[in-house]
Amino acid sequence: MNVTLRGRTRHFRTVxxxxxxxxxLLIEQRLLPHEFKIVATRDFRExxxxxxxxxxxxxxxxxxxxxxxLAQGVRAFRGNDLKKFSTHAEMVFQTLKSARPTAVDPxxxxxxxxxxxxxxxxxxxxxxxAQAAAEEFANEDVEHCxxxxxxxxxxxxxxTRILTHCNAGWLAFVDIGSATAxxxxxxxxxxxxxxxxxxxxPRSQGAxxxxxxxxxxxxxxxxIADNAAGHLMQRxxxxxxIVGSDRTLGxxxxxxxxxxxxxxxxxxxxxxxxxYVAIPxxxxxxxxxxxxxxxxxxxxxxxxxxxxxxxxxRNGEKGKRQYVRxxxxxxxxxxxxxxxxxxxxxxxxxTPAGIFKPKELWKHRRKLGCND
Amino acid sequence: MNVTLRGRTRHFRTVxxxxxxxxxLLIEQRLLPHEFKIVATRDFRExxxxxxxxxxxxxxxxxxxxxxxLAQGVRAFRGNDLKKFSTHAEMVFQTLKSARPTAVDPxxxxxxxxxxxxxxxxxxxxxxxAQAAAEEFANEDVEHCxxxxxxxxxxxxxxTRILTHCNAGWLAFVDIGSATAxxxxxxxxxxxxxxxxxxxxPRSQGAxxxxxxxxxxxxxxxxIADNAAGHLMQRxxxxxxIVGSDRTLGxxxxxxxxxxxxxxxxxxxxxxxxxYVAIPxxxxxxxxxxxxxxxxxxxxxxxxxxxxxxxxxRNGEKGKRQYVRxxxxxxxxxxxxxxxxxxxxxxxxxTPAGIFKPKELWKHRRKLGCND
Numbered sequence: 001m002n003v004t005l006r007g008r009t010r011h012f013r014t015v016x017x018x019x020x021x022x023x024x025l026l027i028e029q030r031l032l033p034h035e036f037k038i039v040a041t042r043d044f045r046e047x048x049x050x051x052x053x054x055x056x057x058x059x060x061x062x063x064x065x066x067x068x069x070l071a072q073g074v075r076a077f078r079g080n081d082l083k084k085f086s087t088h089a090e091m092v093f094q095t096l097k098s099a100r101p102t103a104v105d106p107x108x109x110x111x112x113x114x115x116x117x118x119x120x121x122x123x124x125x126x127x128x129x130a131q132a133a134a135e136e137f138a139n140e141d142v143e144h145c146x147x148x149x150x151x152x153x154x155x156x157x158x159x160t161r162i163l164t165h166c167n168a169g170w171l172a173f174v175d176i177g178s179a180t181a182x183x184x185x186x187x188x189x190x191x192x193x194x195x196x197x198x199x200x201x202p203r204s205q206g207a208x209x210x211x212x213x214x215x216x217x218x219x220x221x222x223x224i225a226d227n228a229a230g231h232l233m234q235r236x237x238x239x240x241x242i243v244g245s246d247r248t249l250g251x252x253x254x255x256x257x258x259x260x261x262x263x264x265x266x267x268x269x270x271x272x273x274x275x276y277v278a279i280p281x282x283x284x285x286x287x288x289x290x291x292x293x294x295x296x297x298x299x300x301x302x303x304x305x306x307x308x309x310x311x312x313x314r315n316g317e318k319g320k321r322q323y324v325r326x327x328x329x330x331x332x333x334x335x336x337x338x339x340x341x342x343x344x345x346x347x348x349x350x351t352p353a354g355i356f357k358p359k360e361l362w363k364h365r366r367k368l369g370c371n372d
Numbered sequence: 373m374n375v376t377l378r379g380r381t382r383h384f385r386t387v388x389x390x391x392x393x394x395x396x397l398l399i400e401q402r403l404l405p406h407e408f409k410i411v412a413t414r415d416f417r418e419x420x421x422x423x424x425x426x427x428x429x430x431x432x433x434x435x436x437x438x439x440x441x442l443a444q445g446v447r448a449f450r451g452n453d454l455k456k457f458s459t460h461a462e463m464v465f466q467t468l469k470s471a472r473p474t475a476v477d478p479x480x481x482x483x484x485x486x487x488x489x490x491x492x493x494x495x496x497x498x499x500x501x502a503q504a505a506a507e508e509f510a511n512e513d514v515e516h517c518x519x520x521x522x523x524x525x526x527x528x529x530x531x532t533r534i535l536t537h538c539n540a541g542w543l544a545f546v547d548i549g550s551a552t553a554x555x556x557x558x559x560x561x562x563x564x565x566x567x568x569x570x571x572x573x574p575r576s577q578g579a580x581x582x583x584x585x586x587x588x589x590x591x592x593x594x595x596i597a598d599n600a601a602g603h604l605m606q607r608x609x610x611x612x613x614i615v616g617s618d619r620t621l622g623x624x625x626x627x628x629x630x631x632x633x634x635x636x637x638x639x640x641x642x643x644x645x646x647x648y649v650a651i652p653x654x655x656x657x658x659x660x661x662x663x664x665x666x667x668x669x670x671x672x673x674x675x676x677x678x679x680x681x682x683x684x685x686r687n688g689e690k691g692k693r694q695y696v697r698x699x700x701x702x703x704x705x706x707x708x709x710x711x712x713x714x715x716x717x718x719x720x721x722x723t724p725a726g727i728f729k730p731k732e733l734w735k736h737r738r739k740l741g742c743n744d
Contacts, residue, residue, distance in 0.1 A: 204699070207677070223704070225632070225675075226573060226599050229635070230634045259599045263602035309696025309697050312695065322683060326579055330405075331586070333595040
């Protein structure tokens with residue numbers, strides 16, 4: 001999407017490939033929203049490290065980063081020996097896979113690249129095919145988000161006030177995003193609307209990443225404390241909720257997403273406000289049969305006990321990003337990272353293939369990419 | 373309640389009066405939880421400034437501070453001229469009243485003191501009566517909180533996991549607190565339980581003040597992001613909710629409290645978890661007929677856009693308290709300070725006179741101190 005730097009607006013993807021320098025270009029997301037910087041990795045190990053260190057995060061974005069990283073790694077191979085090439089490719093694959101061991105997207109993306117690559121008969125053919133397949137993966141990610149936008153934009157009318165939680169925006173994908181896709185599509189169609197960004201404690205991705213995205217795109221928005229959403233709904237100030245998902249169960253329609261999503265779903269249901277979840281097909285888990293079995297990551301308590309931000313100096317200059325301890329120093333915290341919303345609280349799932357009731361995902365599994 | 377300083381445990385009230393030095397002693401709440409300090413005001417103007425600057429906050433605590441401040445002010449009067457004394461007393465009253473112009477507690481407290489004082493026939497009699505009446509007001513505040521504790525402790529069983537929001541603890545009163553009173557009483561009765569402290573963004577009173585109180589009292593507790601309460605309820609980890617209130621409508625049973633309270637009430641109702649509101653009688657508004665007419669203060673957006681905390685230096689030393697900007701620098705915020713929970717979401721109101729259904733406050737208004 002667009003980023004305005006020193007008064008000039010340019011289009012960026014979260015992840016791109018610089019073939020001339022065999023380098024993966026990443027938006028350094030850890031510096032946002034306070035600084036915009038593109039990082040160029042010099043080899044696949046640096047790409048793996050960038051994924052590991054969360055320079056890049058978000059399902060689609062790390063998938064594409066791994067796909068490009070695999071292409072980058074195999075392109076660096078010198079020689080014609082197919083056997084040595086395969087050994088090298090496997091090492092690259094494993095290095096990138098281990099950068100975020102619990103994430104499924106990098107593995108799925110690299111499997112796509114490897115399958116295409118193996119159609120080549122020589123090392124150089126395979127190198128070319130790997131690069132093309134990685135580009136194809138990234139472009140498909142963008143197309144899927146565009147399709148989510150096309151389906152979802154119909155939900156947004158002039159004047160709609162939309163609540164979103166966390167960041168399921170273009171920074172989490174190659175471009176456009178999932179929960180933000182209907183907003184960007186509605187904006188392109190000339191609609192005027194307002195977005196409430198839940199700050200999304202404890203990591204504040206709403207206040208930092210989503211707010212930054214919307215500001216860059218010149219979409220009217222305000223950040224709210226997570227505590228304020230219920231009050232705004234009660235006063236009739238929320239017309240629509242759109243969130244993303246980390247894992248949606250195809251068999252039950254249960255939606256796992258950032259902690260706090262369940263709460264917003266409960267509130268929306270009470271106030272009869274439509275609650276939508278926007279996801280690419282890769283987010284659907286067709287195997288798991290019970291949302292209560294989804295493992296909920298217990299994250300470090302320091303996230304709850306403090307906050308990261310920029311010190312503002314007296315003369316208004318920006319200081320560096322710092323952690324401050326907010327909480328009582330002798331208290332601990334409990335920090336579940338995700339929660340699970342049941343299907344009865346969800347109005348619809350916006351996918352690249354259309355909008356579906358959560359309990360009807362299974363019925364439509366063929367068109368949703370389930371091969372079972 | 374107890375505070376442990378350098379290994380030694382002592383009992384403190386939030387507000388006391390040092391008659392020998394004609395000084396009001398206040399816990400400097402703006403430094404908590406990182407530093408414990410008692411401030412002594414030298415005259416009523418300093419007391420008014422302390423109330424204004426929120427050295428002391430919370431309904432009961434600012435009521436007692438104003439009562440003591442009035443006594444402090446009239447005790448400083450020199451001479452026997454009753455007319456001049458009355459003019460002086462009125463000036464003291466108005467100075468303390470204007471320290472927090474929207475708060476009702478300082479005015480109610482000072483009206484009590486003034487009424488008692490006027491029974492004196494000489495300046496010195498009135499000075500003595502003012503001091504005695506201020507002490508009486510503070511002691512009554514404590515007795516009311518003790519009574520809330522006696523009624524509320526029955527709700528807590530061994531092993532109960534209690535959720536609370538914001539700080540309705542002893543720091544908000546002279547001692548004991550409202551929402552915390554049942555916890556302290558249950559602890560005194562030998563019960564073992566656990567408290568989830570909502571961090572209570574944007575001002576984080578749960579993470580700072582409530583967590584500090586519970587840690588000092590050695591009550592098992594953990595801080596959670598406001599986003600996590602719903603998930604914990606869904607997983608059966610919350611057995612009881614107790615919160616305070618800034619204003620409860622005696623005619624309708626609607627409860628105004630810190631932003632986020634409504635959300636917790638909605639979640640508790642969904643999960644059939646008892647939701648109690650603990651209040652002193654002064655919190656009941658017997659006049660207002662519609663909770664939607666309660667003015668909701670829109671607070672400064674900087675609270676949502678950043679956080680206050682202590683910088684931790686590399687060698688583990690404490691730095692000074694600092695504000696960091698967390699949010700995107702080009703985004704604004706919407707920051708309602710309070711919300712209103714309807715009576716159907718509230719299991720009971722714990723008062724010094726017993727526990728009542730919110731819709732039955734009006735029926736029991738005589739014993740709840742309504743003189744209409």
